[in-house]
Amino acid sequence: MTIVKARHFGAAVALLLAGPALADPITFTDQENRTVTLEAPASRIASIPIPMASTLIAIDGGTDRLVGMNPSAKQAIMDGILGKIFPEAKDIPSDITAPNFIPNVEELAATNPDLVIQWADRGPDYVDPITNAGMTAMLISYGTEDKARAYMTMTAEAMGKPERIAPLIDWREEVEAEIKAKTDGLASSDRPKVLYLLRAMDGIKASGTIGNYNAWYIDLTGGQNAAADLEGNGVTINPEQIASWNPDVILLNNFESDISPERIYSDPILSLTNAAQNHKVYRMPMGGYRWDPPNQESPLTWMWLADLLHPEIFDFDLRTEMKTAYKTIYDYDLSDEDIDQILWMDLNAGAANYDQFKSRS
Structure with missing residues (x-):
C-alpha cells in the first residue's frame, strides 16, 4: 500500500525539529511509581538499560544529551545504521554499568549526568548506588507496547521536548x-x-x-x-x-x-x-x-x-x-x-x- 498523506507522519518533521522548550522545573512519576523532579530539562543523560540509548537519540534528534550508555547499546548503534548517521556515538562512554546492569558508580559519576535511566522492578541494588551518589534516577519498565509508549513519553518530558514524542x-x-x-x-x-x-x-x-x-x-x-x-x-x-x-x-x-x-x-x-x-x-x-x-x-x-x-x-x-x-x-x-x-x-x-x-x- 502507499502511505496515506505519508501517514501524516512526514508532516510532523518540522514539529519534531523544533527548538528546545523553556527551562522550567519538571516533575513526573516514573515506572516504579517514584516522583522524579528535575530543576530543568535534562541535558546530560546516562542510560543503563540497553534499548534507551537509541531511543534518547531518536527523541532528541541527536547524540548531544547522551553522555553514557550500556555497552550492548553501543554495539547496536555502531553495528547498525545509527553508527553511520551519528558517528560521534563511538566516543560516548559505555563503561557505566556491569553486564548485569549494576551501576559502575565511579564511571557513571564521571559522566556528570543530571539524569540516569535505570530499570524498574529489579530492587535496590540497581537504584541505590545511583541515588546514594547524589544522582537523579528515572526508572523504566519494559516488555509491552504500553510500557514502551509510556517510557518514551516520559523521556521526552524529562528532556523538555514533549512536542517530539506526539508524532511518534x-x-x-x-x-x-x-x-x-x-x-x-x-x-x-x-x-x-x-x-x-x-x-x-x-x-x-x-x-x-x-x-x-x-x-x-x-x-x-x-x-x-x-x-x-x-x-x-x-x-x-x-x-x-x-x-x-x-x-x-x-x-x-x-x-x-x-x-x-x-x-x-x-x-x-x-x-x-x-x-x-x-x-x-x-x-x-x-x-x-x-x-x-x-x-x-x-x-x-x-x-x-x-x-x-x-x-x-x-x-x-x-x-x-x-x-x-x-x-x-x-x-x-x-x-x-x-x-x-x-x-x-x-x-x-x-x-x-x-x-x-x-x-x-
Whole structure:
C-alpha cells in the first residue's frame, strides 16, 4: 500500500525539529511509581538499560544529551545504521554499568549526568548506588507496547521536548490499528506458528507469552506464538522442543552478531521444521536499534512481519515507509543500500516472500 498523506507522519518533521522548550522545573512519576523532579530539562543523560540509548537519540534528534550508555547499546548503534548517521556515538562512554546492569558508580559519576535511566522492578541494588551518589534516577519498565509508549513519553518530558514524542506515538497507534483491523478476524488455522529465538548460537532461548513483546506483535500481525506454553522470557530450550512445536516461521534475534538463517538450515533437527523446509527463517532487521524488542522504529517491525506472514492481506511499501520514518525521526535520507543493510537482504536472500522488499529502482 502507499502511505496515506505519508501517514501524516512526514508532516510532523518540522514539529519534531523544533527548538528546545523553556527551562522550567519538571516533575513526573516514573515506572516504579517514584516522583522524579528535575530543576530543568535534562541535558546530560546516562542510560543503563540497553534499548534507551537509541531511543534518547531518536527523541532528541541527536547524540548531544547522551553522555553514557550500556555497552550492548553501543554495539547496536555502531553495528547498525545509527553508527553511520551519528558517528560521534563511538566516543560516548559505555563503561557505566556491569553486564548485569549494576551501576559502575565511579564511571557513571564521571559522566556528570543530571539524569540516569535505570530499570524498574529489579530492587535496590540497581537504584541505590545511583541515588546514594547524589544522582537523579528515572526508572523504566519494559516488555509491552504500553510500557514502551509510556517510557518514551516520559523521556521526552524529562528532556523538555514533549512536542517530539506526539508524532511518534500517533504513528504507533495508527499502524497498530491498521494491522489489527485486518488480523483480528483471522481464525487460528489461518495464523502461522511463529517462533522468535532470543538466542540460537550459544544455546537456544525462546520466550513465552507472559510479558513478551515478541509474542504481542506476532499476534498483532496475524501469527501465533509457537512457544506459547513457555512461562517467562529467555527460557532455555532444546532442538527437540522446537521440533515438537514445528513452527511455520522462525525469527532470529539481533543480539548475536554472527547469527544467520544457516544456523537453522544446517541443524539436523531444526532443518526438518516447517519453517526450514519452506524457507521461512528470517533474521530480524537491525535499524536504529534491534527491531526484535520494542524501540522507536517498532511500527516498521510490525509492517515487515505482517508483509511476511500474510502477503495475501498486506502490501505495505516497506522501503518507502522506512524512508519516511528515518527522515522524520533522524532527519536522514535512507539510501537503497542502507535499507538493504537494515533488512539483511543478503542474509535473508532466498527466504520465502523476501523478494518483496527488494529495491524496485
